Amino acid sequence: MKETHQAHTAEIAPPDEHAAEHVAAHVRKYVMVGLTLLTFTAITVALSYVNFGTMKANVAVAMLVATFKAGLVAAIFMHLSAERRLIYRILIFTGFFVLGLFWLTYLAWYNPIVR
Amino acid sequence: MEIPYTVAPRRDTGLWNAKVGIWLFLASEVMLFGGLFSAYVFLRLDAAPGDWPHGLLNVPVGTMNTAILIASSVTVVLAWAALKMRQFGRYRFYMTITILCGVIFLVVKLAYEWPQKFEHFGARIKESELVKYEQYLGNEHLLAKGLAPRKEISGHLHNSQALHDPNIKEYEIALDPVNADPTSPKMDRPHFFYVPATNKIASVEKADVEYANMFLPKHSAYFATYFTITGLHGAHVLGGVLVFCYMMLPASTRLYRQNPEHLANRVEVSGLFWHFVDLVWIFVFPLFYLL
Numbered sequence: 001m002k003e004t005h006q007a008h009t010a011e012i013a014p015p016d017e018h019a020a021e022h023v024a025a026h027v028r029k030y031v032m033v034g035l036t037l038l039t040f041t042a043i044t045v046a047l048s049y050v051n052f053g054t055m056k057a058n059v060a061v062a063m064l065v066a067t068f069k070a071g072l073v074a075a076i077f078m079h080l081s082a083e084r085r086l087i088y089r090i091l092i093f094t095g096f097f098v099l100g101l102f103w104l105t106y107l108a109w110y111n112p113i114v115r
Numbered sequence: 116m117e118i119p120y121t122v123a124p125r126r127d128t129g130l131w132n133a134k135v136g137i138w139l140f141l142a143s144e145v146m147l148f149g150g151l152f153s154a155y156v157f158l159r160l161d162a163a164p165g166d167w168p169h170g171l172l173n174v175p176v177g178t179m180n181t182a183i184l185i186a187s188s189v190t191v192v193l194a195w196a197a198l199k200m201r202q203f204g205r206y207r208f209y210m211t212i213t214i215l216c217g218v219i220f221l222v223v224k225l226a227y228e229w230p231q232k233f234e235h236f237g238a239r240i241k242e243s244e245l246v247k248y249e250q251y252l253g254n255e256h257l258l259a260k261g262l263a264p265r266k267e268i269s270g271h272l273h274n275s276q277a278l279h280d281p282n283i284k285e286y287e288i289a290l291d292p293v294n295a296d297p298t299s300p301k302m303d304r305p306h307f308f309y310v311p312a313t314n315k316i317a318s319v320e321k322a323d324v325e326y327a328n329m330f331l332p333k334h335s336a337y338f339a340t341y342f343t344i345t346g347l348h349g350a351h352v353l354g355g356v357l358v359f360c361y362m363m364l365p366a367s368t369r370l371y372r373q374n375p376e377h378l379a380n381r382v383e384v385s386g387l388f389w390h391f392v393d394l395v396w397i398f399v400f401p402l403f404y405l406l
């Protein structure tokens with residue numbers, strides 16, 4: 001079984017040399033980003049036990065950290081730091097509609113007729 | 116017939132097709148979770164002071180699950196990198212860890228966190244009767260400190276038949292520490308470590324209760340949004356785990372031998388989905404566990 005496996009591996013298409021080197025250079029970065037995310041998780045937990053005056057302030061701080069973490073995941077793990085233009089276009093539309101969604105929530109909450 | 120553009124980029128998009136596909140799918144996922152999160156924001160902003168509970172979830176366990184998801188995001192990207200460098204053994208190793216992380220996350224959620232909530236009881240006291248239960252709520256102390264009032268008495272329900280039997284007129288609750296010793300400054304803010312219910316028993320008359328139930332989705336807007344969002348997120352984790360299991364089947368090994376770049380691309384798009392699931396959790400964790 002092992003022999004046949006090795007026989008097969010010999011036939012496997014080799015990687016594009018340039019691409020493989022490119023990926024190898026990134027492996028370290030991925031691990032570092034993972035460690036950064038873990039650190040910031042600990043920071044988020046610690047900050048939630050600090051009183052920033054109001055609950056709203058605490059939420060704002062936590063969301064700021066979460067957005068930074070989400071940005072790291074999107075930019076590095078999801079390769080958004082260097083992607084084709086089409087993907088960005090899709091995401092611009094998505095961002096627009098999601099903001100619209102939250103804006104509707106805001107309108108409903110800030111309803112001046114009922115309040 | 117050969118499916119086109121599984122590896123080679125299309126000239127007009129500059130991308131292989133699955134990548135466009137997964138991003139369109141993720142865009143729809145953003146809308147799905149966005150709707151639920153906007154419902155969360157709406158309900159929470161509308162809650163009166165003291166109505167939105169704090170400190171009901173187990174923070175260390177939630178933190179651990181966050182770390183597990185982050186670790187799995189790293190391993191899945193390392194699995195993809197290993198395929199790109201044609202290190203098949205290493206790919207299978209990282210993929211196994213990723214699957215294990217996903218399974219641990221689900222087990223913790225479904226076998227520990229959720230059941231613990233289902234066994235927990237909370238009785239929300241009517242506004243007019245809050246004073247009667249002052250010894251369990253400590254609202255004078257909270258008011259003096261400028262903190263939001265407590266309106267709920269929670270813990271372990273001793274006479275669980277009281278939930279269904281109209282002849283039983285009161286709930287007997289083994290109190291949570293926060294209700295057992297409400298004026299202690301230690302109880303002003305939620306605990307980091309989970310503290311079990313005390314032996315101190317309080318009886319709460321049903322007539323004084325606005326609503327009372329186990330910590331189920333119907334208990335409150337908080338638990339309704341908590342179970343909906345973590346449930347949907349858990350379903351995504353399960354979906355990701357199943358896809359990763361497929362990547363470990365002999366069919367995927369065969370694909371590797373025929374066209375390793377194709378398998379690498381499959382791993383990349385399923386990884387993109389996995390990172391998205393991680394990204395959602397990055398927001399779920401502080402919103403529900405910490406704030």
